[in-house]
Amino acid sequence: MIRIGYPTQNLTIPASTNRTLRLASLSDEEKVRGLVRENLAGLRKILEWNARHQVGLFRIGQSLIPFASHPAFPYDWEVEHGDALREVGELARKLGIRLSMHPGQYIQPGSLKLEVAERSLVELRYVARVFDLIGSRDSVLVLHMGGAYEDRTTTVRRFVEKLLSESSVLRYLALENDERIWTAEEIVTTATALGVPAITDTLHHALNAGGLSLREALELSLPTWSVRDGRPKPHLSSQDPAKQPGAHSYTIDLGDWDALVDALERQDADVMVEAKGKEQALIPLGLVVE
DNA sequence: TTGGGTCAAGGAGTC
DNA sequence: GACTCCTTGACCCAA
Numbered sequence: 001m002i003r004i005g006y007p008t009q010n011l012t013i014p015a016s017t018n019r020t021l022r023l024a025s026l027s028d029e030e031k032v033r034g035l036v037r038e039n040l041a042g043l044r045k046i047l048e049w050n051a052r053h054q055v056g057l058f059r060i061g062q063s064l065i066p067f068a069s070h071p072a073f074p075y076d077w078e079v080e081h082g083d084a085l086r087e088v089g090e091l092a093r094k095l096g097i098r099l100s101m102h103p104g105q106y107i108q109p110g111s112l113k114l115e116v117a118e119r120s121l122v123e124l125r126y127v128a129r130v131f132d133l134i135g136s137r138d139s140v141l142v143l144h145m146g147g148a149y150e151d152r153t154t155t156v157r158r159f160v161e162k163l164l165s166e167s168s169v170l171r172y173l174a175l176e177n178d179e180r181i182w183t184a185e186e187i188v189t190t191a192t193a194l195g196v197p198a199i200t201d202t203l204h205h206a207l208n209a210g211g212l213s214l215r216e217a218l219e220l221s222l223p224t225w226s227v228r229d230g231r232p233k234p235h236l237s238s239q240d241p242a243k244q245p246g247a248h249s250y251t252i253d254l255g256d257w258d259a260l261v262d263a264l265e266r267q268d269a270d271v272m273v274e275a276k277g278k279e280q281a282l283i284p285l286g287l288v289v290e
Numbered sequence: 291t292t293g294g295g296t297c298a299a300g301g302a303g304t305c
Numbered sequence: 306g307a308c309t310c311c312t313t314g315a316c317c318c319a320a
Contacts, residue, residue, distance in 0.1 A: 022296090070298070104299085119298095120300095146300075
């Protein structure tokens with residue numbers, strides 16, 4: 001069975017898990033608390049909407065607790081929001097919804113600059129801690145490998161060394177291919193070295209295939225999920241024809257969907273649909289609408 | 291209320 | 306070296 005999901009917000013309700021603020025406003029504790037509560041309320045609302053529409057997958061916005069990993073964050077967020085996170089985890093499990101998070105392009109554990117690598121690890125630990133409090137072991141921390149730097153082999157080794165001791169992060173981590181630097185095959189190699197699963201993103205793969213068909217890439221990445229005893233979680237997105245290569249379109253091209261379903265060969269999978277139209281992009285793929 | 295400029299952060303490609 | 310783009314949008318201010 002294929003389950004589908006979408007990231008960060010629901011345009012229909014509407015609700016978001018990604019409200020944030022400017023760094024300059026971070027000292028306003030009440031403002032921060034209020035935003036986090038809004039994001040958590042948005043998450044509960046989205047989980048309930050998803051359950052009504054048989055959506056079994058959702059990506060939480062990285063700003064669920066904005067600036068949580070920043071040294072200037074004004075209070076102990078685990079103490080303040082721990083109960084709410086535990087409750088939202090119970091709700092997600094009750095509704096059968098798998099959660100993920102996806103730190104962005106600034107997170108570079110393999111960076112040559114030590115302070116960049118360290119800041120990246122702090123952000124990854126934040127995500128792991130959120131998942132610990134949520135309490136669902138099938139949660140996924142999706143990460144790109146980042147820059148290639150001076151030498152790819154050395155970079156892979158440095159990336160692995162940095163993360164290998166981060167047991168709290170590795171519990172949830174999955175590595176994803178990108179559209180320019182690291183191919184699906186390279187991601188599988190690095191993920192295997194870390195003992196974590198690999199994610200193949202269909203649009204990134206189309207732009208950076210490394211000589212493999214989508215089916216061949218999935219044949220490499222899907223089995224890596226056996227280390228997690230979990231369902232594989234490939235990503236599906238389509239090219240916006242009016243924009244530069246890699247830009248996500250509002251909806252999913254049904255040809256892209258068919259190609260993925262075909263390549264999956266009836267295997268179980270949780271497909272994260274990355275489209276500007278969020279949950280609305282799921283409708284042509286079989287989402288039940290009222 | 292709307293639109294445009296800007297926002298913590300890195301890296302790579304282009305000129 | 307400056308600029309632009311990626312992309313999880315959202316804030317914030319001016320009009």
